């Protein structure tokens with residue numbers, strides 16, 4: 001452990017170098033010394049803060065790129081990373097500050113890791129400093145070199161290397177033929193010098209996890225590390241559990257934002273020191289430093305949570321593929337409904353593709369039953385009130401039947417609360433949010449009107465705030481109301497609801513899921529929280545209540561998301577072939593002829609993907625073009641639009657030269673949130689390189705524009721570029 005304290009005693013025109021444990025020296029000629037030991041250091045500064053994120057500091061010793069240091073920055077001392085890229089402007093020798101501490105017990109981050117940061121910064125148009133420092137554990141940034149040395153020492157002591165030669169791994173099941181073929185393909189890939197990316201396309205319940213486990217086993221057997229990414233740690237407890245059970249004798253660490261700062265530091269260090277064999281984590285774990293990396297698994301690769309929605313808007317899935325190529329390690333993308341980008345690459349032969357077409361144990365795929373809501377006589381609607389019909393009679397009958405047979409059902413409605421809006425029957429008043437362009441949702445449980453965008457929550461008024469009419473009524477339905485209606489119609493059933501409201505308390509989700517698994521629930525009502533991932537063994541029936549809403553969204557990815565969600569929901573039914581009952585999924589729709597539902601009915605992902613890709617190709621949408629959006633937030637529409645219009649003007653010559661299309665500004669779907677107006681502008685190119693070159697040239701102009709716009713009323717408060725946006 002070495003602590004360099006290069007406090008410049010400029011008044012005496014000498015530089016005092018204090019090396020702890022070493023001797024103190026006074027150097028006569030500071031200028032010369034500084035020139036010898038100038039290092040570039042990355043600090044956490046956003047690109048448009050007017051600061052260069054790569055700064056120069058004096059160091060007594062040459063330091064390897066990737067070394068963790070602490071440096072004076074403004075009036076504070078902050079964490080920094082020694083970087084190989086030199087800063088844009090070298091400071092005058094007299095202005096040069098010295099590195100305060102070198103955290104030499106943390107090995108320097110590898111060249112490959114630094115390259116990943118550089119790439120992500122360039123691609124997503126952020127600064128390397130912002131990305132690098134924001135993906136390191138907060139404790140690593142906060143602690144000084146002594147404290148870090150202590151953490152490293154403790155970890156090494158707890159986990160001495162090379163002792164557990166005989167891991168007590170659990171016995172493995174015999175592979176199905178399809179799993180065996182997939183495992184062999186992965187084995188071949190892993191052994192190759194250039195393993196590439198493999199798509200594992202397998203319906204839910206087809207045993208993808210076992211393929212991940214075998215691939216990981218091979219890599220661990222070679223003495224390498226495996227990185228397994230999952231969309232959300234809370235929703236994938238079973239996957240984690242299966243890894244920990246299978247590799248009980250191995251060192252497994254988790255890396256996600258739900259850890260305490262101390263835990264996160266420990267996991268990160270264990271990975272970076274090469275002590276951990278397996279890292280399981282969410283999107284941020286794609287940046288884990290892994291000196292012996294041999295495999296990256298991305299489970300549910302299509303999941304939107306792999307895309308960061310703020311700050312550096314990176315896609316962990318895409319970075320995983322990039323990282324795999326750069327480090328020549330195998331990447332395994334698994335999904336029942338791959339993203340169309342991934343599917344297209346597999347079709348084009350850029351990714352290897354292996355398929356698990358059958359469910360393990362011969363469980364049949366649930367029969368899909370489409371209920372044509374347009375053909376239901378209004379009078380026989382399951383539930384009278386409200387404009388939106390409730391449960392269709394055949395669905396209700398099927399539910400009743402399952403309850404009678406002691407089987408579980410899942411009723412899925414992607415809208416929480418009791419009703420999305422309250423209405424006055426006299427004057428037409430609707431419960432809008434004063435701060436957002438959205439309705440406030442009626443929550444009956446605590447009798448509040450809540451805005452799901454800005455969080456404003458108020459007690460429900462006793463009477464219409466406009467005309468005083470006491471008769472204000474809920475319109476439409478959310479999960480709360482559905483639960484209430486089901487309870488009224490099926491009094492014999494035990495009903496539970498799982499959504500963001502019912503699981504707010506810590507441990508509530510686990511407890512509720514536990515009750516479902518234990519068979520204490522007959523009908524589970526829930527949002528997409530329960531449609532994904534869970535290995536429910538007792539559910540025979542799934543019903544999707546009102547999925548049509550996203551069929552005609554302005555977002556071209558809405559059908560892709562809906563299809564994936566419905567396939568996932570269907571996958572919750574009939575997971576246990578041994579139960580011997582037939583499983584089914586009911587879909588209540590006004591558009592049963594829609595190709596999406598038709599493909600769902602045949603559970604034919606390939607057909608759905610082909611038709612979507614054809615539409616995308618003819619419309620020039622991704623993956624056949626590349627997009628970025630510029631979003632602006634301001635107090636007024638005028639200001640937001642003004643910024644975007646000026647940005648478009650500044651872009652015009654660049655765009656023309658690069659062959660990039662810049663579209664007109666449009667408001668976001670929910671345009672105003674918490675009194676902030678939000679607008680966006682789409683940028684499109686058929687060439688990724690052209691789009692990248694254009695963005696690089698455009699960004700400084702946007703910085704200047706943002707800085708230049710005069711008084712507060714005309715300023716945008718925030719703007720950001722989103723490269724490969726997931727929602728538009």
Ligand code: ADP
Nearest residue numbers: 173174175176203204205206207208209210360
């Ligand atoms: P997926 O991830 O594709 O949805 P899972 O990996 O969860 O599917 O597998 C579904 C179920 O099948 C799990 O309960 C798993 O334990 C079981 N399973 C997987 N492979 C086998 C096998 N080869 N033999 C027996 N059971 C298996």
Ligand code: ZN
Nearest residue numbers: 424427464467
């Ligand atoms: Zn009224």
Ligand code: ZN
Nearest residue numbers: 433436451454
């Ligand atoms: Zn609001």
